[in-house]
Amino acid sequence: MPTVYRTGPYRLFFYAGDRDEPPHVHVERDNCEAKFWLDPVRIARSHGFAANEVNALEKMIAGIEAALLESWNEFFHG
Template identity: 50%
Template sequence: MPTILRDGPYRFFFYSSDGNEPVHVHVERENKITKIWLDPVRVCNNFGFNRSELYKILKLVEQHEEKIKEAWHEFFDH
């Protein structure tokens, strides 16, 4: 599970088996996790985050979108 970045209480990562799916990122905090598609940025699934926190996470993903995509392609396109 490569960690791409940390921003406040959030850890952004993907699983090493995610490479056959469209570009996305998992975001976790404590026992909550969500999966965010990147093209376009939107929630795929969510376990525990409320609507306002999901909105905040989506904004963070948008802010870090290029870094996330670069990390994805660096890891999976080798």
């Protein structure tokens, strides 16, 4: 479960078993977790985050989408 980005209290990561799904990233903070699809960035699911925090996370992820896609492709496709 590689961490691909950290900012403030947030950790963005992939699960190694996610290879067969479209590119996405998981975000966790404390006991909260969300999953965002990449290309285009959109929320897949969220547990524990407030709606305004999900919106802020979506904007943050959109700003680093290219780097996250690069990390996804490097991790899953070498």
